[in-house]
Amino acid sequence: MSTAPLIEFNNVSRTFGTGDKKVTAVDDVSLRVDRGEVYGVIGFSGAGKSTLIRLINGLERPTAGSVHVLGQEISAMREGQLTKVRSRIGMVFQQFNLFHSRNVAGNVAYPLKVAGWKKPEREARVEELLDFVGLADKATQYPEQLSGGQKQRVGIARALAAKPDILLADESTSALDPNTTGEVLRLLRRANEELGITIVAITHEMEVIRSIADRVAVMDQGRIVESGLVYDVFSSPRESKDASFVGAALKNRPTSEDVRRIRGHATGRLVVVSLQNAGAVSAVLGQAVSHGVSFEIVHGGMNTTKNASYGLLTLALEGEVSAVEAFVAALNSAGEVQEVHE
Ligand SMILES: Nc1ncnc2c1ncn2[C@@H]1O[C@H](COP(=O)(O)OP(=O)(O)OP(=O)(O)O)[C@@H](O)[C@H]1O
Structure with missing residues (x-):
């Protein structure tokens, strides 16, 4: 198996606006995410996490540097070429982003329909996924009949539907209460361990990093100020070079x-x-x-x-x-x- 990283950022910057209004959302970031790992990015609001995740699926383009995903330079692709790479990336959102007019099975089936799966295969896959997320009995219900945690489990089933290589989780538990957060995090961890999917989770919640991440990058004002194995980053008593509040809070x-x-x-x-x-x-x-x-x-x-x-x-x-x-x-x-x- 290839040991090339699944995601690689080389000196990536993304600025918005010009002159006085110039904002550097991502500032000279280099990172690599290997196949099979859960990579967490933590930082406060405005640190640049959303921009970073959008650079992975090509929704943003770097102002400088390059982004490689699945061995291809996504940052150099034209819009039309992006579809194929994007079909190998699933995404889970803070606000679930479910279709309210479709029932649970219809939501999970949607990406399969787009990818051209035939009806019998689609149905079998949806059944398998609803089983995996523990919602087999909710297939015909509509999103408004579900709790927040159940909605997010549908979101995860939908993101996993087309068997992507990468799952991007954008504040996937921020809209949930602590109990439901645990349930969703356990599901993400199972998706990683049992299905082998590589996860990039961006969050402002330490709990997310603690429970699911293998490695973590601490982001502050667009920069990665510290990164490494979660255990090493959290347990080191040293202050980072750019000692940040996030870093201090993370380590207690x-x-x-x-x-x-x-x-x-x-x-x-x-x-x-x-x-x-x-x-x-x-x-x-x-x-x-x-x-x-x-x-x-x-x-x-x-x-x-x-x-x-x-x-x-x-x-x-x-x-x-x-x-x-x-x-x-x-x-x-x-x-x-x-x-x-x-
Ligand atoms: N399209 C845009 N136009 C102008 N500025 C932007 C744009 N997108 C992001 N920014 C700015 O870039 C910085 C980083 O934003 P980003 O949303 O990536 O951070 P974040 O860590 O995800 O925060 P949040 O959790 O609040 O979304 C912020 O100052 C934001 O205002």
């Missing part, structure tokens, strides 16, 4: 705002310790008294990603300078310690 590292709040009640040396080996860290914390040090946990906690736990604790340490120094050294042997800069 205190922002300067948090530090000001912490300083309202805690004195002492502030350190962040990584909980990659939580048992070892607890053991050291248990020895604080014998070091002549007292500590207060002022920020952080444990979290879980798709396949591991991680966490960062921020501690305020009190005691003689040398005692605190020795205690920090002991902590550092259990989990990486970083000072909190104020």
